[in-house]
Amino acid sequence: MxxxxxxxxxxxxxxxxxxxxxxxxxxxxxxxxxxxxxxSLDAEHVPIALVVEHPDAETAGFTSVxxxxxxxxxxxxxxxxxxxxxxxxxxxxxxxxxxxxFSRRTRDAGGAPVQVIVNGxxxxxxxxxxxYVEGAWSTWxxxxxxxxxxxxxxxxxxxxxxxNSEMRSRNxxxxxxxxxxxxxxxxxxxxxxxxxxxxxxxxxxxxVTPVTMKEILLGKLVPYFFLGMxxxxxxxTMAVWQFGVPLRGSLAVLFASxxxxxxxxxxMGLLISTLAKNQFVAGQxxxxxxxxxxxxxxxxxxxxxxxxxxxxxxxxxxxxxYFVEILQTVFLAGNVWPVxxxxxxxxxxxxxxxxxxIRRKSRKRLD
Amino acid sequence: MTAPASTKGxxxxxxxxxxxxxxxxxxxRPGGRPVSALARVSMEIRRGIITGLVGPDGAGKTTLMRIxxxxxxxxxxxxxxxxxxxxxxxxxxxxxxxxMPQRFGLYEDLTMRENMDLYADLQGVPEESRPERFQELxxxxxxSAFTSRLARRLSGGMKQKLGLACTLIRPPxxxxxxxxxxxxxxxxxxxxxxxxxxxxxxxxxxxxxSTAYLDEAEHCGEVIILHExxxxxxxxxxxxxxxxxxxxxxxxxxxxxxxxxQESLAVTQGVLDAVIQGDSVRVVTETAALPDAATLLPxxxxxxxxxxxxxxxxxxxxxxxxxRKGEGTKGSAAAVAPALAKNKANGxxxxxxxxxxxxxxxxxxxxxxxxxxxxxxxxxxxxxxxxGKSTTFRMLCGLLPASGGRLLVDNTDLRHAAAxxxxxxxxxxxxxxLYGNLSVRQNLHFFSSAYGLSGQRRTERISSVLEQxxxxxxxxxxxxxxxxxxxxxxxxxxxxxxxPDVLFLDEPTSGVDPLARREFWxxxxxxxxxxxxxxxxxxxxxxxxxxxxxxxMSAGRILALGQxxxxxxxxxxxxxxxxxxxxxxxSLIMADEQAGDSR
Numbered sequence: 001m002x003x004x005x006x007x008x009x010x011x012x013x014x015x016x017x018x019x020x021x022x023x024x025x026x027x028x029x030x031x032x033x034x035x036x037x038x039x040s041l042d043a044e045h046v047p048i049a050l051v052v053e054h055p056d057a058e059t060a061g062f063t064s065v066x067x068x069x070x071x072x073x074x075x076x077x078x079x080x081x082x083x084x085x086x087x088x089x090x091x092x093x094x095x096x097x098x099x100x101x102f103s104r105r106t107r108d109a110g111g112a113p114v115q116v117i118v119n120g121x122x123x124x125x126x127x128x129x130x131x132y133v134e135g136a137w138s139t140w141x142x143x144x145x146x147x148x149x150x151x152x153x154x155x156x157x158x159x160x161x162x163x164n165s166e167m168r169s170r171n172x173x174x175x176x177x178x179x180x181x182x183x184x185x186x187x188x189x190x191x192x193x194x195x196x197x198x199x200x201x202x203x204x205x206x207x208v209t210p211v212t213m214k215e216i217l218l219g220k221l222v223p224y225f226f227l228g229m230x231x232x233x234x235x236x237t238m239a240v241w242q243f244g245v246p247l248r249g250s251l252a253v254l255f256a257s258x259x260x261x262x263x264x265x266x267x268m269g270l271l272i273s274t275l276a277k278n279q280f281v282a283g284q285x286x287x288x289x290x291x292x293x294x295x296x297x298x299x300x301x302x303x304x305x306x307x308x309x310x311x312x313x314x315x316x317x318x319x320x321x322y323f324v325e326i327l328q329t330v331f332l333a334g335n336v337w338p339v340x341x342x343x344x345x346x347x348x349x350x351x352x353x354x355x356x357x358i359r360r361k362s363r364k365r366l367d
Numbered sequence: 368m369t370a371p372a373s374t375k376g377x378x379x380x381x382x383x384x385x386x387x388x389x390x391x392x393x394x395x396r397p398g399g400r401p402v403s404a405l406a407r408v409s410m411e412i413r414r415g416i417i418t419g420l421v422g423p424d425g426a427g428k429t430t431l432m433r434i435x436x437x438x439x440x441x442x443x444x445x446x447x448x449x450x451x452x453x454x455x456x457x458x459x460x461x462x463x464x465x466x467m468p469q470r471f472g473l474y475e476d477l478t479m480r481e482n483m484d485l486y487a488d489l490q491g492v493p494e495e496s497r498p499e500r501f502q503e504l505x506x507x508x509x510x511s512a513f514t515s516r517l518a519r520r521l522s523g524g525m526k527q528k529l530g531l532a533c534t535l536i537r538p539p540x541x542x543x544x545x546x547x548x549x550x551x552x553x554x555x556x557x558x559x560x561x562x563x564x565x566x567x568x569x570x571x572x573x574x575x576x577s578t579a580y581l582d583e584a585e586h587c588g589e590v591i592i593l594h595e596x597x598x599x600x601x602x603x604x605x606x607x608x609x610x611x612x613x614x615x616x617x618x619x620x621x622x623x624x625x626x627x628x629q630e631s632l633a634v635t636q637g638v639l640d641a642v643i644q645g646d647s648v649r650v651v652t653e654t655a656a657l658p659d660a661a662t663l664l665p666x667x668x669x670x671x672x673x674x675x676x677x678x679x680x681x682x683x684x685x686x687x688x689x690x691r692k693g694e695g696t697k698g699s700a701a702a703v704a705p706a707l708a709k710n711k712a713n714g715x716x717x718x719x720x721x722x723x724x725x726x727x728x729x730x731x732x733x734x735x736x737x738x739x740x741x742x743x744x745x746x747x748x749x750x751x752x753x754x755g756k757s758t759t760f761r762m763l764c765g766l767l768p769a770s771g772g773r774l775l776v777d778n779t780d781l782r783h784a785a786a787x788x789x790x791x792x793x794x795x796x797x798x799x800x801l802y803g804n805l806s807v808r809q810n811l812h813f814f815s816s817a818y819g820l821s822g823q824r825r826t827e828r829i830s831s832v833l834e835q836x837x838x839x840x841x842x843x844x845x846x847x848x849x850x851x852x853x854x855x856x857x858x859x860x861x862x863x864x865x866x867p868d869v870l871f872l873d874e875p876t877s878g879v880d881p882l883a884r885r886e887f888w889x890x891x892x893x894x895x896x897x898x899x900x901x902x903x904x905x906x907x908x909x910x911x912x913x914x915x916x917x918x919x920m921s922a923g924r925i926l927a928l929g930q931x932x933x934x935x936x937x938x939x940x941x942x943x944x945x946x947x948x949x950x951x952x953x954s955l956i957m958a959d960e961q962a963g964d965s966r
Contacts, residue, residue: 005488009474009481016476016517205472205533208436209489210462364457366438367395 002211006219013193014223023189024227028181028235035177036170036243046129048094049083050074058103065140066096071132087119094118094129171246174239175327176300179320180291181235182258185228186265187272187290188283194220194273195282204366213364221266228262239331249330253340257330260347261323265290267354268319274361294320322346384447385541385573386412386435391444393430400848404430405441406596412575416588417567420577421683424878425851426593428577429469432545435575436466449541465539469546471530475519479510479529482518483536490537504532507562522922523752524555531562542566544576548583550877550906552751552921553949554956560586579878580907581680582949592683594880599686607682613655614639614685615677617647621669626913628664630892633885635663640684642885643912645945646932651681680881687882717742717869717900718763723772724923725758732758734923735772740902740916742868745895747914748904749952755923756904757797760871763902764794776869790818793862797873800858803847807838807857810846811864818865828864836860836890852883859890870894872903876910888913908949919955926955 014020050066052059066074075092077083083095097115099105105112116133118126197203206216236254239245247254268290276282296302297311298320304312315321322343329339393405405427412418420428433439435448437457446453448460473482483504487497505511508528513521521529527547534542544563548556564586566572576587584590584604591601600607618641620628629648632641637658640651650672652658660670718740725733733755740746748756761767762774765781774780779788801810811832815825833839836856841849846857855875862870872891876884888910891901895915903914911917912931919927919934927934931948938951946954 001488001491005485008488009477009485012481013474013476200475201468201470202472202474204433204438204468205466206489207438208461208464208466208468209486210458210491211489212458364438365440366433367440 002209002215003219003222006211006215007222010193010219010223014227020189020193020227024185024231025234027184028231029238031177031181032174032235032238032242035173036238039169039173044071045073046071046094046125046132047092048072048074048096048129049077049086049092051077051080051083051095051097052102053079053098053100054102056103058106059098061144062098062102062140065136065143069132069136072136087117090119092119093122093125094133096133170243171332172328173301174243174245175331176298176324178232178235178239178258178327179261179298179323180294180300181231182228182262182323183265183290183294183320185231186224186262187269188286189227190220190224190266190269191272191276191282191286192279193224194270195277195279198273198277199279207364207366213362214359217270217358217362220270224266224269225259225262228265229258232258232262245331247331248334250335253335254327254330257323257326257340257344257347260344260351261319261326263351264319264347264354267351267358270358271354271361274358293318297321298324300324316346319347319350322350383414384411385414385449386410386575387445387447388431388435389445389447391431391434391441391446393427393434393439393441403596405434407444408593408596408598409444410591410598410601412573413589414573415567415571417563417574417576417586419584419587419590420575420593421579421581421584421590422577422593423579423851423880423883425595426880427596428593429545431593432466432543432575432577436464436543437461463539464541464543465534465537466543467530467534467545467547469549471526471533473518473526473530473533476517478515478517479521480514482529482533483514486533486536492537500536504535507565508532509558522555523551524558527551527555527559528562531559535566538570538572540573542572542574544574546577546579548578548580550752552754552956553908553952555751556580556583557953581683581881582678582909584679584683590679592686594687594690599690604679607679607686608677609682611651611677611681611685613674614652615675615681616650616652616658617644617673617675618650618663619647619671620664620667623667626892630889631664633889638663639688640681640885642909644909645912645935645947649675649681651677651684684881687880691882715742716740717777718746718902719773719775720759720763721773723759723762723769723774725755725762725767726770731923733762733769736918736920736923736925738918738925738928740900742900743895743898744915745891745901745903745913747911747917748902748920749906749908749911749917749948750904750920751906753922754920756920757873758923759920760794760873760902760904764792764871765789766794790865791868793865793867793870795858795862795870795872795875797877801846801854801861804845806843807846807849808833808842810857810861814861815864820865828866832860832864852879852886855879855883855887856890859887863894867899869900869902872901874904874906876905876907884910908947908952911948919952921956921959924959926959927951 048066050063052063063074066072075086077086080095080097083092083097086092087095095115095117097117099113099115102112102114114137116130118129120126197206236247240247269286272285272289273282276285294300297304297315297318299315300320304315304321307315326340326343329336333339388408388410391405391408392403394401394403396402408427408431420431422428430439434441434446435453437453437460440454449463451460453460474485477485483501492500505514508531510525510528510532513525518526518529531544531547548559551559560583563574563576567574578584587604589602590604590607592599618628618632625643625646625648629641629643632638632648632650637653638650639653640649642649650658650663657674658672660672663672664670716739720736720738722735722737723733724731724735736755736759748759750756758767762769763776763781768782774782776792777788781788781792802813805813808829811829812825815828820828833842836859838853838856838860841853846854849857859872859875876887879887884907891903891913895901905911914931916928916930917934918925927937935946935948935951938946938954940946943950
């Protein structure tokens with residue numbers, strides 16, 4: 001009866017308090033739309049300047065490779081000065097410079113030099129551009145070799161991409177985002193609502209009833225678990241239907257691993273609220289110790305493998321890291337147990353640790 | 368003090384101890400510095416009566432309540448509640464007591480009915496007995512018509528009664544109420560006392576109630592005075608009154624303002640206490656003999672001195688004065704003397720408020736108020752929490768724009784006014800808004816710079832304010848470490864650094880002990896004597912007697928406006944020819960509610 005009362009009270013509060021609904025359902029939608037449509041790590045239609053000092057058939061063949069590519073939208077120039085200006089103004093991200101003697105020197109033994117200048121401010125983008133330029137260059141060489149009737153290039157690289165064959169960044173961003181969303185609902189929302197009880201003095205009134213601390217904690221866990229799973233379901237639906245992210249693994253695995261992660265997130269939220277007893281502090285702490293690490297250190301955007309060793313080591317205490325790996329695997333690769341099981345075990349361990357601490361920390365006392 | 372059998376409570380009541388507390392101490396360490404909340408407190412609470420726990424903020428009332436409810440563990444000592452240890456058997460204690468915390472413990476997003484359901488679930492009240500119990504509680508509290516209203520939308524008095532109903536859902540043997548009446552309007556206060564008295568009389572319940580209102584002690588079977596973590600005295604209220612037997616008098620001096628008479632009497636030798644009460648000044652003397660008019664008020668004719676029956680407050684003050692002997696908190700006679708001869712209010716209006724309203728969403732915090740304040744006046748805004756007092760103040764200080772109407776302070780609208788106009792007002796907000804980790808002197812230094820004082824003038828002002836407010840001894844103390852009374856003094860000093868023409872004081876006396884309150888009013892009088900206009904809000908009805916004029920506010924409107932005497936006269940009936948300010952307030956609210964019903 002006491003549990004029923006607590007859970008019912010919590011649900012009524014969620015329904016009447018627009019901010020809980022917003023965090024649980026509006027926030028996922030906004031984040032998914034933002035990351036699904038707005039943020040892309042792929043270079044597409046990158047503006048570049050093509051400086052051709054002496055246009056002829058030879059240069060036209062070379063530049064057409066860029067003109068036809070979906071990665072670039074080239075702008076033509078006759079001399080370097082105009083291209084450099086455009087680069088300074090930020091109108092183009094790279095310059096490809098074909099000198100006057102390009103056509104002549106392609107027939108020389110040393111070959112023709114092509115100058116490539118890349119805007120290095122955004123290092124990631126710069127790497128992509130130079131990579132694409134090289135790709136375009138070798139494509140052109142091959143075409144030329146075939147056209148000239150020369151017997152092929154000695155070695156041919158044939159690439160195939162597995163799991164995310166279209167190499168859409170959305171496909172790995174969206175599953176990772178689900179982990180971030182669940183962290184928000186589980187940790188931030190829970191920390192806030194418990195802190196609110198302290199702030200408004202209702203915790204004191206609860207504690208003086210025959211209710212036990214375990215019931216008070218469970219009364220918070222149950223409603224927000226369902227709220228979190230609701231947010232999860234919404235995110236998965238959007239990911240699959242709206243963004244066309246493939247879901248290759250089974251729903252059951254997705255559901256089980258999400259429940260596990262949500263428990264960890266709820267545990268973090270409750271732990272924060274036992275330490276921070278006002279909403280402002282609880283919110284700050286929750287953002288800094290749960291949301292930001294889930295964003296930056298989980299491998300959701302930044303690859304853990306390329307982090308410096310100490311930080312890589314540190315990511316092992318970030319629960320979202322394990323969940324992101326499970327999610328990206330379940331969505332893009334399928335039920336790959338050797339990946340899923342160790343990560344799930346790590347989550348289980350973290351949940352046990354958090355709830356162990358909470359159990360010890362939360363006594364039915366005000367001091 | 369020995370405790371004779373109580374006059375109240377059921378016949379069988381009184382002998383059995385429901386609560387016994389032995390040598391309980393509790394020390395808090397905010398920021399590492401130990402603060403003793405309770406120091407070797409011992410007390411016994413008897414069955415079937417109301418025991419009042421009286422003391423100012425910081426006396427340790429809430430800490431003691433929480434220890435009794437098993438929510439805190441004392442550092443040392445024994446706590447026995449209903450035959451169980453509140454330390455080792457706290458769950459069992461909690462299952463048999465009712466406890467209402469200071470903010471009533473209601474969920475604002477839940478309706479009245481849902482709050483009651485929740486507490487019924489938590490207290491394990493069986494489903495089938497609920498309708499009857501709810502009916503009974505709603506009838507008792509008069510809340511039947513509002514069961515589907517959100518708790519957020521209830522008035523302070525209704526929240527208080529709902530909180531009580533939730534606490535009583537499963538009838539407890541022992542009821543602990545932590546300041547249930549603070550900041551609540553006098554009608555609701557009176558109703559709460561009626562309900563509690565009935566619970567004790569008819570249900571045989573034992574009630575422990577903490578309060579900062581000294582007049583409420585008179586309703587209790589026994590009173591325990593808690594002060595700075597120590598018990599100063601306990602016993603039936605009559606015991607405290609007996610201490611000041613034949614030492615209380617009403618003094619009237621024809622033709623002189625009663626506030627000036629009070630100021631003068633307060634510093635007279637042999638007088639422990641002097642407060643304005645109605646049209647006379649109530650005096651407590653050191654010895655039990657009718658004082659001589661010539662020694663009390665030398666050089667003044669037409670002085671009448673009449674013995675009056677003692678009140679609980681008189682006894683409390685006598686104890687406090689005894690405790691603080693030699694501390695010199697009475698103020699100096701020299702500073703006050705000129706006030707007797709002075710006649711200051713010179714007629715022109717320094718503040719004009721016309722049809723001002725302030726909305727927050729669809730809620731009117733202030734609704735069409737109109738009043739004027741004359742230069743040099745002490746003007747009071749009297750009302751319960753949520754009546755719109757603070758909102759009015761914030762609008763007058765230009766901190767909050769009005770949604771409609773016109774506000775002028777010295778012919779300028781502070782909302783559009785330059786800093787120059789704002790530098791002529793001083794504002795002391797309700798909450799302690801100084802920098803706790805700065806010393807007294809550093810706070811004064813900061814606030815004087817904020818008001819543009821510098822160099823020689825700043826140094827002068829700081830030392831004169833330190834002296835004026837008797838803070839010299841604390842100049843280098845961290846302001847966080849000051850007592851509440853001293854904090855209030857410092858806050859007022861900061862608001863006065865730039866010698867403003869108008870001073871706004873928002874509930875300056877809330878929660879401070881009665882001596883500090885008297886001292887505060889003494890300072891307000893002094894300022895007014897120098898021509899400073901003072902606006903002050905309070906929810907202590909008796910303090911309104913110190914104001915030249917006052918406005919009684921309720922639910923954002925002004926119910927009455929005028930001199931204290933005139934307002935009280937409006938409430939006079941054949942049964943109560945000399946109503947107190949509280950009576951007047953209650954009759955105004957009643958009349959307003961009736962008018963509202965017929966509207």
